[in-house]
Amino acid sequence: MFLKEYIKDVVGGVTSLLKGMRKTGYYFFHPKEIITEQYPDNRATLKLAERFRGEVVMAHDANNEHACTGCTACELACPNGTIKIITKFDMTPEGKKKKAIDTFIYHLELCTMCNLCVEACPTGAISMAQNFEHSVYDRNKLTKKLNKPGSKVREGVE
């Protein structure tokens, strides 16, 4: 019957709308469900996953020594040309020439945090850090030198 169908239409439609309104109304009156994170304010309590890939860093120990031998495996592994390694020849105490890094240049602006360089590194010299606030006013600041001045390769790392 036409009228019955019509009324069923109206009632069914209104019920479905009211159901939706009940759901949104529930959230309106339950502020505990709010999931907003107040980002710059909660920096202190911000927990990042330990595997989060923010930038490539090179670990230096207390003696200002790192594990990079300058083998350029990371440079080859990188798909974007993010890493550039400049090597030099050091004189060992025995008087032999030894290859070592002069500068480990890391272009953060090119990096996509794919982790291939870290995977490729045979000595575990570089790793991914959790820092993610990279914005700067000068693009040149994104080109970083990872080995600290005066650092040298750790003894026994080949």
Added chain:
Amino acid sequence: MNSVPLAHILFVSTALFCIGMYGLFTRRNIITMLMSIELMLNSVNINFVAFNKYLWPEKLDGIFFTLFIITIAAAEAAVAIAIIINLYRSHNSIDVEDATELKY
């Protein structure tokens, strides 16, 4: 409120009527002609209300005439616009001079 003489109100309505007439004479576009007709109808309405108010304030006949004119004007405009749109569909123009043949 009767600070303005009736003649002034009548003059306004006459002037409006003449403006509408001028529009009707000079325009060749049906929509603008319709607009001119609306202006003329309105000037008549002003007359009715003014006469009612100034000459026979105890009656409401002018008000009723105005109401009926407004209603009829609405009906007239609706039909006219239906015709105009139909004309536009068949002739692709709403110029009166393009609609000289008596068929749609």
Added chain:
Amino acid sequence: MEASAIIFYCIAAFILGAGILAVTTRKIFRSAIWLLFSLVGIAALYFWLQVEFIAAVQIIVYVGGIVVLIIFSIFLTQQSGKEMAKPSGKHVLFSLLAVLFGLALIYNLISEYGFAEQASRPFQVAVGEIGMQMLSTTQHGFILPFEAVSMLLLAAMVGCIVIAMKNKSGNLEAAEPPAGKLMIHSDFTSSTTEKEA
């Protein structure tokens, strides 16, 4: 001069100015807007005359209805921003002469006649009274014209629908989709009916 007189002359100037612009501007949409202003001015004149009911009806019917309708027909029939052709000088001249003579004649009549001014009688338009009189069947009732106008409106409505329908029957693409369902094209409708069957 009293304040109400000043207001009247302002309204009158507004009505006439907007009216003149409505019939002389060559942009059709602007013409409709000037017409709208003229009509709103007339509504203001009704307010000034203290017939608020008529003023409200004027705004509802003319502004809310007719002008919107006119604007819609402009949207549907006019290319955006195109100016209308200028009427020829001869045309304008003779129209102007005819109109000015007409105006002069009527103005002469109005000023000569001398209306019997019946001042100081109150003029009250109670909405209830209009309604009562509109539907009364006594000698001064308006039930017959009211019914006649209702019939006219009905006829106009049917007429509009018929006029608008006639063109559409032959042209399926322009037809409005049937209520509630959407017609996409032939293979869609056939397959949905299959599905429903």
Added chain:
Amino acid sequence: MYTQTDVIKDTTADGPEGELVINMGPQHPATHGVLHLVITLDGETIKKIEPHLGYIHRSIEKMTESLTYRQFTYVTSRMDYLSAHINNLACAMTVEKAMQIEVPERAKVIRVLMNELTRIASHELWIGAMAMDLGAFTPFFYAFRERELITDIMEETCGARLTMNYMVPGGVMYDIHPSFQQKVKEFVTQFKHKVTEYEDLVTNNVIFQSRTKGVGFLSKEDAISYGCSGPVARASGVSCDIRKLYPYEVYDKVQFDEVLDTAGDSFARYMVRVREMNQSIRIIEQLIDSIPEGEFQAKTKAVLKPPKGEFYTRVETARGELGVYLVSEGGTTPYRIKYRSPGFSNLSALDHMARGSKIGDLMATMGTLDLVIPDIDR
């Protein structure tokens, strides 16, 4: 598809007889990116749609020719960024197929788990974006709340939230995080609990149903002839789930149904995706407690050199069938790689689906196509 003159012709000029030509995009709220649709309208009715592509073409296929087999997988995350895992998997599988690397069982299970999580995340985003296209803003946030849990799981295990680069030839990059299983179970519980909200707000809503039912119809034959795949084709009744038809990894060992619908309209596509999420949950529940012990990555050489030949693999992404066609000359870089992306074929059906409907219907149709523009342009 278009000649030079077609592309540079004036896309703003109106057609004859009151036809209105509007340019939807490249910047438009409903195109979700830089898709450019030139739409010919008769009043509100669509007469023709011409998609103009290329605004986000980054020549990924050409780029991969200069990247090694380890490197090129990561680029594909940027194609269909919402199912990055699945793209990466397709590339990794191609290399494995070419070099006949045997992937450890544990890696396979992890890959499948990640795939299904990605699928749910992608569909969650889609459900929100689709509701937003139709004017309902709130479901977007509810959908993102659940999606956030998945991205958190991804971040913990893979180290990134969107472009994970977790699949490598031979397995996965790391082992799963110790809390992975527990977090996934938590997610599954919450998802099952919250999914009723979408039903209240979207699925059963009378406005939503009337906006989508009977809109953007695609028949089975058309779906096949336009090369549609994924939920778009399955909603028209085409059985095309690669996971069922050509099982890869451990899909042949888990129980799940291929979701099919025959209505072929926007609502059917919507329902297919919603039911697909439930199937993904079913797969996850079966696998999450039985991740086998063992290696997570096969032993591979440092430099991958597949033999000379042509290799093709296909996987089921959230949007449909992704094929990777690899031509190897035996060197360290591919000679040619061609991706058969699902979005491109699905988009090609848009004109056919939307013709004769209203502009509002176009939003429903486009929304249920689930277009990711970089996937179309590559």
Added chain:
Amino acid sequence: MFSLEGITGTVQNWLLNTFNPQVALLIECAIVILLAISLFAVLGLVLVLMERKVAAHIQIRLGPNRVGPGGMFQTVADTVKLIMKEGLTPDLADKFLFNLAPFVVMIVAMLLLAPIAFAKNFQIWDINIGVLYVSAVSSLSVIGILMAGWASNNKYSLLGAMRSGAQIVSYELSAGLAILSIVVLTGSLQISDIIASQQDGWWLFKGHIPVIIAFVIFLIAVTAETNRAPFDLAEAESELTAGFHTEYSGMKFALFFLAEYINIFIVCAIGATLFLGGWMPLHIGNWEGFNHVMDYIPSSVWFFGKTFFLIFLIMWFRWTFPRLRVDQLLNLEWKYLLPISLFNLLLVTLIAILGWHF
């Protein structure tokens, strides 16, 4: 103490004593205009903030919370931003109409403020055709939208304007019929009469189910008339980018934006006046004690409380429902709302004639 009653009388007496009547009238006009404009500004700020907060809480977010305590001055900051922005006018636009349109919309919203009774004895113009005036003047706002759509010389704007025109003109019918049902019960078009008739209970409770149906229809129709979601087809942002105000920027856009909120306030105020008794406190029949307690709450609080409740309802709609399609929108009006409200009006008339209401 919070009641506005009496303040106006005092001011008028003082003015009449100090100046001659003509000057006093002028000063009163100036004061009223000033008050109206400041009310506009305050309402705009409050309603925009309210909308954002309601939206945020429905969407499990916090909403603006940086500018001022709890984000209170966010709208002020937004306004400053909009004022500073350059008001662009498209090259091929009809510049006169393009610049006129936002003012038309704004002036219409301003005119609508006149007959609203904000509190006991606090009303700018108690015109004898009050509700008719409101429905008449509110039909003017569509002109501003059509003007904006045409003058922008943009196809999205034109489509939005046409949609909006069809929508507003057709939804005016059912809104008018819903208003009529109260007019039938009251027997008067005057706002003060309508409020006075709710002395012993609001019409929503006195008028049985037909008035409740009329109330629901009124809410739906005014939501459509103010171009709010789920009826925001005129500016459907996923279809027409921003509809009729696509080309507007800066202060002219702000005027459209403000007018939308003022219109919501006005229609909600009318709804509160017609169905919920305006400033009339909640009175129940002959419960003298209860009525007396309710009278202690100032009338302005009652008025604004009811109005804001209705505004909240409309915002709740907006953030819950998807948008309708244009043909469905017209179907809803012509197939559902109009027949139901016509039938409903018949029922209400029956109730009024037989005196069945309380």
